[in-house]
Amino acid sequence: MKIHDTLTGADVNLDATGRIGVYICGLTVYDDAHVGHARASIVFDVMRRHLEQSGAAVTFVQNFTDVDDKILERAASTNVKAAALAEKYIARYGEDAEALNIRKPTHEPRATAHMPEIIEMIQRLIESDSAYVAENGVYFDVSSFTDYGKLSGKKTDELMAGARVKVDASKRSPLDFALWKLDDGELTWQSPWGQGRPGWHIECSAMSAKHFESEIDIHGGGRDLIFPHHENEIAQSESCHDHKLARVWMHVGMVTVDGQKMSKSLGNSKTVRTAISEWGANALRVFCLGARYAKPIDYSESAMSESVALWQQIETCYYELRRARVVPMHGTSRLYAKFTESLDDNCDTRGALDALLEMASRLNDAAATGGLSAAHGVACSAFATMLNVMGLRVRRTSGDNEDALDALADKRESLRAEKKYDEADAVRDKMKSIGADVLDHDGRTVWVIRER
């Protein structure tokens, strides 16, 4: 699999048959996840599924940052304990991820559960003169790391000139960032430098080092993490270890609304929950996978209704195959090859989606004209695999209801053959009451459970 590396700008080949370590920067948990968070999680979920489908043993780590200024602020303003607030939103993200069929990461480390590792890493940084103790806490000395800026393409003197960096009198340089903040409030720990809590960034360096002994194969997150988060992670980690932090850096483009980045501060964010209830989880996945991951995508009514239309074609195809009792069969398929080649090519989910849609369209065509048969076994098998790799999940009803619907569909077919249309219509109404849409072609009755 070929992946574009943000740091070098080059395409890096990954052996998709070996072991692959992936570290994704997850959420800071002080509010519900929005569609932008969902996109990043979905893209990396598909990448993981594809790597595993290709034979790789993937260790997939996605962290939660559960100690942070925002969490403390939100907790204070809503009169709840910060730890409880973080816990609540971790749980709610878990529900969102489940609804979106995002596979559980191998590990979901939390910053608060890694205080010894964090403190130890800070200590090492101080010992190697990469960090220093100041009045308000411990800071990373950016001037000690000559490669600083290599990921984001920023030069330290330009950053200095920018003067938008917060000035803190106890820092040697405005560019230095906090590793440990002295504090005696909630969510604080004892450290050699006094009571306090970690700064943002250090938790990811400590947690990734814990889960990966050497270089991480793929380190990812949203584009907005490139600076300062990932830049600072590199500085910290590479000052501690003699290997690079990651072989490949992968950054997912922003989700915009009316061309503007979705963000909480702008007040234009759409929560995952809202999007799912308005459009359905599969349509949201289709939307998030409908462009190459590095590009921005614009969330809008029309984009989402198009995603729903695309999803419905896939949904219909699934039920056509099911009703025709096509038995999956191994074999080679041009569209399946296009699907895997697309994903191998820098995780081109759009290309993969196109292959899946073309497959659905061909099968729907066959269903509408000659009918599906055992001859479609190979396509049926490829279709199922593609659905699975894309993480799309057709809505089902209970097994009992499926049996009942099959029986009703059979009954309706014979009533129609006998031209007993009133009775056939009654059966259709019955099927609708169970939640199934009825599609007729040429004497055959197919039912579909629609997501929406």
Added chain:
RNA sequence: GGUGAGGUGGCAGAGCGGUUAUGCGUGGGCCUGCAAAGCCUAUCCAAGGGGGUUCGACUCCCUCCCUCACCUCCA
């Protein structure tokens, strides 16, 4: 101001130095007892502006314009 990513048909969105992307939408048709779904077919042959390289550029180079992101917390 700096850095990065882009500007493709009504919309979304690819690839490619010379052949129709594709999908959605729209028009027409087919199937059907009805409805729904589906299918077929047509439509749209577009490439921010200006230069250049070339036999030939949407595809390469230069330049200008514009959009977005990051430079402050952010997936």
